[in-house]
Amino acid sequence: MSSGADRLTFAFGDFTLDPNRRLLLRSGQPVSLRPVVFDLLLQLVSHPDRLVTKDELFADVWNGRIVGEANLTQAMFLLRRALNEPNLIVTLPGHGYRFTAPVTRHSASPTAGATGASEPPAAAPVAAAPPLSLVLPLLGQVAEMTALFGRRYEGFYRSTRPYSGRDGFYMHDHLLVRMGPDGLLRVRIATAGVIADGWVLPFQNHLFVICTEFTGGHLLFAIMHAVHSVEVKVLDGITLNNSFDIMRTPTATPVIHHRIADLSGDAAADDARLLALAEESPIEAEGQIPEGIRAHLTPDVGPRAAAEGGDWLLRLPVTGSLSSGRELAGP
16 A cells, blocks of 8 residues: 555546546546546646646656657547536647646545555546547647647637628628637538637638538638738638538638627626628629629639630639738628
């Protein structure tokens, strides 16, 4: 049996972390963690409410072994998924992480064994979750760019894009973009009762958007031109999603996002405002869309266009981008 000095445990919220037994409990029930994820949590709770740098984590969790940031990013993702408490760990982009919950340390009584008190039985081993094979090796650079430029993109947007369900019509979505607790830009898209949540990832001269749409259960993507000014008024790019036909046909279209309002600073009020905005009819006929916007959103592409000096494929060169810090005419 270990001595009392060896039986230090950490308590935070509904959790108890027992380093001696390599065990994390939530409300008395074991939580499955891979060994490296357990060590990562131990380092964070051992230094609550202060920055734990990446260098410290590489030294203490990986014992100085040479590993890339992708290993740390994946381990942190698995830890957050296991805890299922998004605000426990705050990312300080480019620097490290801070464990924000109050942590209480407990030491077992050194006389517990002599008085006959029995220890709680060790929990049965729990199979560790398999490692994820999907890792974003450039996520550290994305986080650094978000820390530098992410705030300029926060706000409400109204999109305009060709409507795949009917020729000659256009669709409007409403978007809420704001910084998340993990230091990444989050986006929520609402369109006539359909909700999608995801991330806006700045990298080099573009914004990469990855979302999950929950009504139909599919992913949607976009690549937007970034804006190199203090304020963002318009974003444009190309989106790829599934149409709402029977076969959910993959469809790529140009899209323009007009910034329509700033955030209020009250997250709950902003969420409610997004849903209210999305109650408007999302479909407009082409006669209601300014001619310049229509031309930008419906370029002529393909063999015939290429033969006449146009584009063979749907693409959006930066020279034709409408992404800007200035207002454009249109919706």
